[in-house]
Amino acid sequence: MPGLELEGVNVWLGAQHVLKNIDLSVAQGECVALLGPSGCGKTTTLRTIAGFIIPQEGRVSIAGKSTKDLPPNKRNVGLVFQDYALFPHMTVSENVGYGLRMRNIDGKAREQQVEQALAMVQLLHMKDRMPSQLSGGQRQRIALARALVIQPDILLLDEPLGALDRKLRDQMQVELKQLQKKLGITTVIVTHDQEEALSLADRVAVMFDGQIAEIGKPVNLYETPSSLKVMEFLGSSNILSMIVNRREASGATLSGYQTYFIQVEQCTFELDARITAAIRPEHTHILPISELAIDTLEATTVECVYKGGLVEVHCRLSDGTPIKAQSNASSVQRLNLMQQGLKIALRLDPLRLQLFSN
Numbered sequence: 001m002p003g004l005e006l007e008g009v010n011v012w013l014g015a016q017h018v019l020k021n022i023d024l025s026v027a028q029g030e031c032v033a034l035l036g037p038s039g040c041g042k043t044t045t046l047r048t049i050a051g052f053i054i055p056q057e058g059r060v061s062i063a064g065k066s067t068k069d070l071p072p073n074k075r076n077v078g079l080v081f082q083d084y085a086l087f088p089h090m091t092v093s094e095n096v097g098y099g100l101r102m103r104n105i106d107g108k109a110r111e112q113q114v115e116q117a118l119a120m121v122q123l124l125h126m127k128d129r130m131p132s133q134l135s136g137g138q139r140q141r142i143a144l145a146r147a148l149v150i151q152p153d154i155l156l157l158d159e160p161l162g163a164l165d166r167k168l169r170d171q172m173q174v175e176l177k178q179l180q181k182k183l184g185i186t187t188v189i190v191t192h193d194q195e196e197a198l199s200l201a202d203r204v205a206v207m208f209d210g211q212i213a214e215i216g217k218p219v220n221l222y223e224t225p226s227s228l229k230v231m232e233f234l235g236s237s238n239i240l241s242m243i244v245n246r247r248e249a250s251g252a253t254l255s256g257y258q259t260y261f262i263q264v265e266q267c268t269f270e271l272d273a274r275i276t277a278a279i280r281p282e283h284t285h286i287l288p289i290s291e292l293a294i295d296t297l298e299a300t301t302v303e304c305v306y307k308g309g310l311v312e313v314h315c316r317l318s319d320g321t322p323i324k325a326q327s328n329a330s331s332v333q334r335l336n337l338m339q340q341g342l343k344i345a346l347r348l349d350p351l352r353l354q355l356f357s358n
């Protein structure tokens with residue numbers, strides 16, 4: 001039995017068709033991330049699951065039960081929104097205990113459950129503070145404790161780490177993941193941050209314009225997306241127009257506008273088909289121009305961008321097509337890649353090349 005199921009959900013807000021036929025099944029204890037551009041319908045999906053929006057068509061089931069006619073407060077859903085929304089006039093304990101109070105859990109029982117939830121987020125020692133006396137990360141954790149204390153069937157997180165700086169965010173991501181796994185709560189998390197989605201979730205659903213374009217395990221979605229649109233949305237990619245030049249049992253040869261040929265093992269396209277090939281910068285390797293060969297591309301360096309441990313080298317093919325390669329500091333020095341306008345050879349890892357029809 002899935003922890004959460006949406007079947008054929010359609011939502012119109014005013015005249016706008018905001019959710020278009022959403023099907024989503026989340027296993028018990030699974031964490032699914034919704035990822036997509038601003039306005040694609042992520043928050044609307046969460047609000048529909050929570051019961052604040054009633055879909056005009058389709059069904060939402062939580063823990064195997066239909067939610068039809070169930071108001072939000074009867075759905076046993078824990079919610080965390082981006083702005084934490086703690087009650088400013090209540091202490092940390094009162095904030096966390098609010099949901100229990102609404103359920104008429106009082107006295108010692110409430111106190112115990114609040115303390116347990118605060119211990120989970122490691123903030124028990126701050127139980128008597130006011131929200132204004134907490135840092136952003138601490139407030140975030142209190143909001144999480146407040147959602148968890150009611151022992152929800154489902155945890156819905158809308159950009160829960162959006163307001164935190166990178167370092168705190170990384171730390172909270174790890175904590176959140178550990179907590180979610182430990183408690184085994186079925187979770188849907190919305191985020192703008194791809195890295196967050198890829199690192200937190202068991203599966204990621206990429207949404208465009210009210211529809212789920214693809215759902216899958218992070219590694220599959222990132223390495224072998226089913227469409228160019230998903231590939232381009234997730235991370236960085238180089239896009240090249242190619243023609244299927246020769247087909248044989250062992251694969252095919254693709255050629256670009258330049259005189260280079262790439263031998264691939266898998267190609268389902270017809271001979272002479274015009275296709276789009278996409279490859280990640282980390283699978284695009286820089287060689288000295290002396291190693292230019294039939295299976296490499298000639299390019300010119302434009303700029304080196306330091307990204308901590310890695311260096312992204314922006315290049316241009318002779319027809320102007322931009323292409324990014326990843327390198328490290330020692331190669332940058334050895335090949336003198338800091339120099340702009342340097343001629344180099346690029347090798348695209350044929351096993352990592354993704355081919356899409358035009």
Ligand SMILES: Nc1ncnc2c1ncn2[C@@H]1O[C@H](COP(=O)(O)OP(=O)(O)OP(=O)(O)O)[C@@H](O)[C@H]1O
Pocket residue numbers: 013014016018036037038039040041042043044045192
């Ligand atoms: N109450 C409303 N009435 C009419 N349209 C709305 C309403 N709420 C949201 N929308 C529209 O629905 C679409 C989806 O909004 P939603 O808030 O779900 O996007 P989102 O994916 O969460 O975006 P973001 O990443 O910016 O938070 C948007 O185009 C938005 O303008």
Ligand SMILES: [Mg+2]
Pocket residue numbers: 042043044
């Ligand atoms: Mg939103």
